[in-house]
Amino acid sequence: MRHDSRPLDQLRPVTVTRGFTQTPAGSVLWKQGNTVILANASIDSKLPPWFGPKNVGGWLSCEYVMLPASTPQRKPWPKSGHTDGRGTEIQRLIGRSLRAAVDLSKLGPHAISIDCQVLQADGGTRTASICAGFVALRDAINKLPKTLSPDPKHNPLTVAAYDPSQVIVDPLSAVSVGIVEGEVRLDLDYLDDSAANVDMNLCYTKAGRYIEIQAAAENGQGYTHDQLVAMLELGRAGCQSLLKIMGE
Numbered sequence: 001m002r003h004d005s006r007p008l009d010q011l012r013p014v015t016v017t018r019g020f021t022q023t024p025a026g027s028v029l030w031k032q033g034n035t036v037i038l039a040n041a042s043i044d045s046k047l048p049p050w051f052g053p054k055n056v057g058g059w060l061s062c063e064y065v066m067l068p069a070s071t072p073q074r075k076p077w078p079k080s081g082h083t084d085g086r087g088t089e090i091q092r093l094i095g096r097s098l099r100a101a102v103d104l105s106k107l108g109p110h111a112i113s114i115d116c117q118v119l120q121a122d123g124g125t126r127t128a129s130i131c132a133g134f135v136a137l138r139d140a141i142n143k144l145p146k147t148l149s150p151d152p153k154h155n156p157l158t159v160a161a162y163d164p165s166q167v168i169v170d171p172l173s174a175v176s177v178g179i180v181e182g183e184v185r186l187d188l189d190y191l192d193d194s195a196a197n198v199d200m201n202l203c204y205t206k207a208g209r210y211i212e213i214q215a216a217a218e219n220g221q222g223y224t225h226d227q228l229v230a231m232l233e234l235g236r237a238g239c240q241s242l243l244k245i246m247g248e
Contacts, residue, residue: 003191004033009234011175011187014245016132018139025112026139030132033189034122039132041140044111051111058107060099060137064091064129066118090126091116093212097130097172097203098137100211106166112140123189127174127201134172135246141167172211173242174203177235179223184230186238198223202235206248 006012012033020029026041048059065083068074078084083091094116114137116129144164176188178196185192193199200215215231217223223231 002185004189008183008185009237011238011241012189014242016135016245018135024115024136024140025143026136026141028132028136028139030128030135032124032128032131032187034120035124035128035189036118036120037125037128037132038117038119039129039136040115040117041133041136042113042115043140043144044113045109047109047111057103057105058110058112059104060095060102060107060112060114062091062095062098062114062116062133064094064116064118064126066121066125070118070121090129093126093201093214094130094133097174097211098133100203100209101134101170101172101205102137102141102167103169106163107141108144108164110144112137121190123191123193124176124187127176127203130172130174130203131242131246138168138171170205170207170209171243171246171248172203172205173239173246173248174201174212175235175238175242176201177231177238179227179231184227184234186234197221198227198231200231200235202232202239204236204239206243 015031017029019027021027024040024042028039030037051059064087066075068077098114114133116133118125141164177200178185178188178192179198180192180196188196197219198217203212204210
């Protein structure tokens with residue numbers, strides 16, 4: 001029995017508040033159990049410096065940080081930069097996942113930045129950030145201009161290909177799964193995660209594509225093929241439930 005009495009295949013309660021702040025094009029407060037994420041999506045007409053004339057479309061990047069008071073013991077600010085090594089790995093995961101949901105060639109000459117801030121951490125912060133980030137991204141894309149004035153300095157192919165209504169090609173969500181006390185459990189909170197023999201993070205799309213699978217044995221004993229399949233099936237079902245919550 002789980003400490004919070006949830007069935008093994010049940011998500012924590014999820015609350016999604018869109019338009020949480022007014023400044024960014026997309027802003028979402030995502031609550032999943034006691035994990036709370038603020039995801040903001042900002043639009044910039046300036047593309048990255050490496051984005052040369054041969055590149056068509058736009059770009060999407062992500063940053064992730066756990067705020068100092070997000071954990072019971074204060075988490076110090078990184079001594080260099082805005083995040084630590086773990087945060088760097090997580091923001092790359094979020095960026096890879098969200099870019100898989102869009103057609104960057106249809107984004108036009110825009111760069112969208114997704115900023116994920118963990119306000120409170122109780123397990124599953126990276127998967128919750130992917131979900132929150134996608135909702136914020138979707139809202140931001142809906143605010144892109146519907147037409148563009150010709151810009152001779154910009155690649156004309158980019159302008160011709162621009163179509164904000166076609167940017168999102170495959171909505172996605174993400175969830176954690178694990179093996180705790182021999183049981184395959186969905187959506188691990190901190191107590192589940194800290195006791196897990198196997199911890200998996202899964203990103204899955206509405207069309208049925210796996211975008212990211214991270215599964216590691218914590219006990220040094222590994223896991224069986226049947227356990228892997230069980231985790232994938234439970235994670236897929238959890239992602240499908242999250243997509244419905246997200247309005248997809």
